[in-house]
Amino acid sequence: MAKPFSFKVLATDGRARRGIIDMPRGEIRTPAFMPVGTGGTVKTMYMDQVRGVGADIILGNTYHLMLRPGAERVARLGGLHEFARWPHPILTDSGGFQVMSLSKLRKLTEKGVTFRSHIDGAPYEMSPERSIEIQSLLDSDIQMQLDECTALPAELKEIERAMELSLRWAERCKTAFGDQPGKAMFGIVQGGDNAALRVRSAQALSAMGLKGYAVGGLAVGEPQAVMLEMLDITCPELPADKPRYLMGVGTPDDILKSVARGIDMFDCVMPTRAGRHGLAYTRRGKVNLRNARHADDPRPLDEESDCPAARDYSRAYLHHLVRSQEALGAMLLTWNNLSYYQKLMQDIRAAIETQTFEARGAEITEGWARGDIPVL
Amino acid sequence: MAKPFSFKVLATDGRARRGIIDMPRGEIRTPAFMPVGTGGTVKTMYMDQVRGVGADIILGNTYHLMLRPGAERVARLGGLHEFARWPHPILTDSGGFQVMSLSKLRKLTEKGVTFRSHIDGAPYEMSPERSIEIQSLLDSDIQMQLDECTALPAELKEIERAMELSLRWAERCKTAFGDQPGKAMFGIVQGGDNAALRVRSAQALSAMGLKGYAVGGLAVGEPQAVMLEMLDITCPELPADKPRYLMGVGTPDDILKSVARGIDMFDCVMPTRAGRHGLAYTRRGKVNLRNARHADDPRPLDEESDCPAARDYSRAYLHHLVRSQEALGAMLLTWNNLSYYQKLMQDIRAAIETQTFEARGAEITEGWARGDIPVL
Numbered sequence: 001m002a003k004p005f006s007f008k009v010l011a012t013d014g015r016a017r018r019g020i021i022d023m024p025r026g027e028i029r030t031p032a033f034m035p036v037g038t039g040g041t042v043k044t045m046y047m048d049q050v051r052g053v054g055a056d057i058i059l060g061n062t063y064h065l066m067l068r069p070g071a072e073r074v075a076r077l078g079g080l081h082e083f084a085r086w087p088h089p090i091l092t093d094s095g096g097f098q099v100m101s102l103s104k105l106r107k108l109t110e111k112g113v114t115f116r117s118h119i120d121g122a123p124y125e126m127s128p129e130r131s132i133e134i135q136s137l138l139d140s141d142i143q144m145q146l147d148e149c150t151a152l153p154a155e156l157k158e159i160e161r162a163m164e165l166s167l168r169w170a171e172r173c174k175t176a177f178g179d180q181p182g183k184a185m186f187g188i189v190q191g192g193d194n195a196a197l198r199v200r201s202a203q204a205l206s207a208m209g210l211k212g213y214a215v216g217g218l219a220v221g222e223p224q225a226v227m228l229e230m231l232d233i234t235c236p237e238l239p240a241d242k243p244r245y246l247m248g249v250g251t252p253d254d255i256l257k258s259v260a261r262g263i264d265m266f267d268c269v270m271p272t273r274a275g276r277h278g279l280a281y282t283r284r285g286k287v288n289l290r291n292a293r294h295a296d297d298p299r300p301l302d303e304e305s306d307c308p309a310a311r312d313y314s315r316a317y318l319h320h321l322v323r324s325q326e327a328l329g330a331m332l333l334t335w336n337n338l339s340y341y342q343k344l345m346q347d348i349r350a351a352i353e354t355q356t357f358e359a360r361g362a363e364i365t366e367g368w369a370r371g372d373i374p375v376l
Numbered sequence: 377m378a379k380p381f382s383f384k385v386l387a388t389d390g391r392a393r394r395g396i397i398d399m400p401r402g403e404i405r406t407p408a409f410m411p412v413g414t415g416g417t418v419k420t421m422y423m424d425q426v427r428g429v430g431a432d433i434i435l436g437n438t439y440h441l442m443l444r445p446g447a448e449r450v451a452r453l454g455g456l457h458e459f460a461r462w463p464h465p466i467l468t469d470s471g472g473f474q475v476m477s478l479s480k481l482r483k484l485t486e487k488g489v490t491f492r493s494h495i496d497g498a499p500y501e502m503s504p505e506r507s508i509e510i511q512s513l514l515d516s517d518i519q520m521q522l523d524e525c526t527a528l529p530a531e532l533k534e535i536e537r538a539m540e541l542s543l544r545w546a547e548r549c550k551t552a553f554g555d556q557p558g559k560a561m562f563g564i565v566q567g568g569d570n571a572a573l574r575v576r577s578a579q580a581l582s583a584m585g586l587k588g589y590a591v592g593g594l595a596v597g598e599p600q601a602v603m604l605e606m607l608d609i610t611c612p613e614l615p616a617d618k619p620r621y622l623m624g625v626g627t628p629d630d631i632l633k634s635v636a637r638g639i640d641m642f643d644c645v646m647p648t649r650a651g652r653h654g655l656a657y658t659r660r661g662k663v664n665l666r667n668a669r670h671a672d673d674p675r676p677l678d679e680e681s682d683c684p685a686a687r688d689y690s691r692a693y694l695h696h697l698v699r700s701q702e703a704l705g706a707m708l709l710t711w712n713n714l715s716y717y718q719k720l721m722q723d724i725r726a727a728i729e730t731q732t733f734e735a736r737g738a739e740i741t742e743g744w745a746r747g748d749i750p751v752l
Contacts, residue, residue, distance in 0.1 A: 040696060044703040069671065069696040077674055077692050085689065295445065298453055313461065316453050320416060320445045327420040327703060 004181040005211055007243045011353050015235065015262040018352035021243055024182040025081070025141055026088045028056040030243060030264040031352075033255065033345045034091060035338050036272060039064045040074075040084040043272050044331045045338065047086050053307065053335070054342035057089040057142075059267045062134055063098030066124070067117045071137040079139030091267070092140035093247070094131045094173075094188075097149050097216075108148065110165070128172035132185070140183070144214060145173035147188040152222045159192035166190045167204050174208055184211035186245060192217055193226050195233045202237035213238045214245040215263070219254070228257055235262035252281065252344055252368070256361050259348055271341045275334030278322040282310070282340060285368040289333065294319035297375065307339035380557040381587055383619045387729050391611065391638040394728035397619055400558040401457070401517055402464045404432040406619060406640040407728075409631065409721045410467060411714050412648060415440045416450075416460040419648050420707045421714065423462050429683065429711070430718035433465040433518075435643045438510055439474030442500070443493045447513040455515030467643070468516035469623070470507045470549075470564075473525050473592075484524065486541070504548035508561065516559070520590060521549035523564040528598045535568035542566045543580050550584055560587035562621060568593055569602050571609045578613035589614045590621040591639070595630070604633055611638035628657065628720055628744070632737050635724055647717045651710030654698040658686070658716060661744040665709065670695035673751065683715035 003024050011018040021028040035042045035050055037058045042050050050058060060080055065071060069083075077083050080090055096113070099106060103115035103124075112127030128146045135143040147166035150159050170187045177185040187205040191197030205213055215234055218227045231246070238244055245265035246258050255266055271281060278290040282302050297315040305311045309332040321329030344364070351360035379400050387394040397404040411418045411426055413434045418426050426434060436456055441447060445459075453459050456466055472489070475482060479491035479500075488503030504522045511519040523542035526535050546563045553561040563581040567573030581589055591610055594603045607622070614620055621641035622634050631642055647657060654666040658678050673691040681687045685708040697705030720740070727736035 039700050039702060040693070041702050041704045044707075046704070046707075068700055069692070073672060073692070076672060077690065083690070083693055083696075085693075296449060296452060314453065314459070316445070316449070317416070317459055317461075320459075324415050324444055326415060326417050327706065328417045328422070330703065331420075331422075331707070 005184045007212070007241065009241070011355075013352045013355045013357040014260065016259050016348075016352050016357045017262060017264055018349050019243065019264055021089075023089055023141055023184070025090075026056060028089055028265075029345075029349055031255075031259045031345055031348050032056055032265050033341045034059045034265065034267040035341075036061070036267055036269045037084065037086070037090075038269075039068065040080060042334075042338070043276065044327070044334045045272075047084065049335055050086070050338065051088065053339040054346060055088075055338070057091055058086055060084075060090050060092045060138060060140065061098060062092050062095035062131065062138070063102065065092075065138060066095060066134050067119055067122075071134040075137040075139070081139060089141040090138075091142035091245075092135045092138055092144065094144040094146040095126055095134065096131070096146045097248075099126055100149060110168075112146070128169040129176045132173050132176040136177075142212065143177060143183065143185045145170045145185065145187050147190055147216055149190065149217045149220065150192050151220050152193055152217075152226075154192055156192075156194060156197075159190075159194055160197055163190040163192070163197050163201050167201065170205060170208060170210075174210065186210060186212040186214050186243075188214040188216040188247070189234055189238075190217045191230075193222055193230060195230070198230055198234045199237055202234050206237065206239055210242070212243040212245060214247050216247045218246065219249045224254060224257070227254070228261065231258055231261040231263065252341070253365065255344065256348070256364065259352075260357070260361065271337035272334050275337045276330040278329070278333065279337075280310075280318075280333050280340075281337045282372070283364070283367045284370055284372050287372050289315065289318045289322045289329070291319075299373075299375070301336060302373070305336070305339065305343075307336055309333070309335040310339065381560045383588070383617065385617070387731075389728045389731045389733040390636065392635050392724075392728050392733045393638060393640055394725050395619065395640055397465075399465055399517055399560070401466075402432060404465055404641075405721075405725055407631075407635045407721055407724050408432055408641050409717045410435045410641065410643040411717075412437070412643055412645045413460065413462070413466075414645075415444065416456060418710075418714070419652065420703070420710045421648075423460065425711055426462070426714065427464065429715040430722060431464075431714070433467055434462055436460075436466050436468045436514060436516065437474060438468050438471035438507065438514070439478065441468075441514060442471060442510050443495055443498075447510040451513040451515070457515060465517040466514075467518035467621075468511045468514055468520065470520040470522040471502055471510065472507070472522045473624075475502055476525060486544075488522070504545040505552045508549050508552040512553075518588065519553060519559065519561045521546045521561065521563050523566055523592055525566065525593045525596065526568050527596050528569055528593075528602075530568055532568075532570060532573075535566075535570055536573055539566040539568070539573050539577050543577065546581060546584060546586075550586065562586060562588040562590050562619075564590045564592040564623070565610055565614075566593045567606075569598055569606060571606070574606055574610045575613055578610050582613065582615055586618070588619040588621060590623050592623045594622065595625045600630060600633070603630070604637065607634055607637040607639065628717070629741065631720065632724070632740065635728075636733070636737065647713035648710050651713045652706040654705070654709065655713075656686075656694075656709050656716075657713045658748070659740070659743045660746055660748050663748050665691065665694045665698045665705070667695075675749075675751070677712060678749070681712070681715065681719075683712055685709070685711040686715065
């Protein structure tokens with residue numbers, strides 16, 4: 001029998017947790033950052049580079065994959081791991097978030113959502129059961145419940161309605177997922193920016209005894225302070241022995257502050273998207289390679305980095321590639337950014353282990369605030 | 377003192393030649409194919425991949441580099457090899473071809489060309505002397521004379537005028553280049569599709585005692601038979617102990633047939649450009665990955681290839697990447713294509729060494745004609 005999905009907290013420092021998720025396809029060191037592999041590829045990256053920078057798990061988008069190439073097709077081809085050549089754990093979202101944000105002519109009922117593809121207008125149905133079916137066809141290791149995420153700001157009534165619907169859908173997803181020891185299905189806490197609704201959602205989900213819990217519906221337009229307040233309220237309501245995943249977050253600063261509140265897992269398009277727009281994340285903050293100040297700069301982005309993209313190419317060359325819209329510019333900056341994010345997670349994990357998380361976090365934050373390394 | 381530029385013919389088979397160019401930055405095994413690194417990058421490729429598939433030399437475009445990032449800037453940054461992280465030989469064209477085809481408001485006189493950048497409209501002057509100066513600022517190992525290339529079909533008078541101008545510019549380039557033992561400046565045979573003009577050009581250039589000779593102004597719209605006829609006429613007029621470079625050519629079939637006529641060096645955007653348009657070069661001909669027949673095909677492009685792009689990814693995945701316009705699709709197909717071109721050159725070189733060039737060429741051609749590997 002396959003090794004069952006398990007989560008163990010190895011160390012804590014304040015509310016920050018250093019843990020490990022173990023499952024048949026591999027271990028996930030937490031706090032973990034999951035690079036986003038939307039359509040079966042982490043944009044501009046070879047999978048061995050993604051692994052090489054230290055990612056234990058990547059995220060796949062159910063909505064994109066169900067439209068193209070199609071979940072049944074991926075299943076026939078041996079599943080998403082085989083298809084995309086990533087043999088390690090994969091988490092898939094439910095598809096719900098993109099159905100709401102990208103699709104056309106969507107109609108939401110208790111049963112589920114009908115919508116049309118943003119690519120070719122083809123009609124689709126999505127329900128809690130179909131979402132889990134698709135995620136299982138993809139052979140996803142960590143599957144997410146279908147939920148309804150409310151963009152903020154929103155009316156309280158609307159937030160509550162979506163949260164309650166999401167709870168009912170969580171039950172249906174749990175039933176649809178059934179008993180799969182080597183895999184996990186996570187519930188998603190909703191409730192917008194309302195503390196009482198967040199508590200209600202977290203408690204109701206906790207009572208379902210799921211293998212992990214996500215916090216959804218944050219970083220959707222509200223100030224960071226609101227997001228952190230919601231985490232302060234939500235995390236204590238979730239079982240301490242289950243992983244907590246903050247969906248779609250965020251900046252390095254968001255991550256530091258969310259780990260401090262007990263979050264174990266993150267995903268975000270920022271490092272990959274920024275890399276395609278000439279932006280580099282570094283220990284000295286975000287650097288815009290389009291800026292003319294780099295045009296004659298022979299120094300690398302960061303000579304102390306282990307990542308070839310940060311260490312071996314001049315800023316002048318990166319600037320030239322970005323200005324010329326050369327693919328290699330996006331390739332190198334994405335590589336740098338994912339490397340930086342993984343390095344950040346590694347630093348965070350090491351600091352929690354040695355009970356120095358707060359001090360290390362302050363050091364890291366100070367590094368960003370100092371601004372880019374000056375030319376001597 | 378640096379090792380001087382040298383060329384040695386190691387073996388011949390009919391008119392085909394197996395040779396070696398030796399120069400301070402490395403050896404070039406001929407017949408050689410030079411991947412095109414237009415603006416200091418072989419599009420979508422890491423330089424270690426370019427080297428890994430077997431390229432001994434790449435080509436840089438003087439026109440693109442003089443506009444962006446600028447030749448003086450590249451020189452300040454240590455030259456093109458340092459800038460682009462390719463420490464091996466680089467050949468640069470003169471810039472003339474792109475000035476004629478890409479720039480705006482160009483005006484050509486005996487002295488040179490004035491034109492405006494296609495990027496920002498900035499005015500530039502190009503002359504034989506400035507072309508060599510730019511190529512030297514780039515620290516190019518093999519530099520090309522400035523010439524005027526006539527698109528075919530064209531009036532005889534016009535072809536002759538451009539050819540004679542190119543001869544006078546060759547003399548000026550030779551003077552400007554001076555005595556640089558470790559580097560080379562090649563002349564360019566022009567003369568369109570006219571045999572007498574080609575002979576006149578080849579003889580006049582040969583009399584200049586240059587280190588190498590290119591055949592230019594072919595593959596510019598004429599049928600392949602005309603190109604081959606011009607090679608039949610031109611190559612015998614060029615000194616046997618100097619390398620011969622057919623500019624901007626071509627398809628694998630063009631290359632086979634041109635090697636058979638005594639050509640030693642090639643460059644072409646086909647493998648890289650095709651890779652960005654969903655096309656794969658294989659030993660079984662050109663394969664269009666956009667085609668729906670690949671959507672469910674778990675087989676790799678060519679399981680017998682040494683190239684990971686051809687061997688390790690399913691056609692279904694490549695099809696998906698191409699259809700989704702994912703960068704990884706262009707990255708993998710370009711890698712495959714450059715690998716295939718280098719494998720072709722390796723086969724050609726081995727066949728000349730063993731005096732089996734004609735038979736091997738027929739085998740290779742038969743492979744293309746058989747069409748794509750069928751599904752069993």
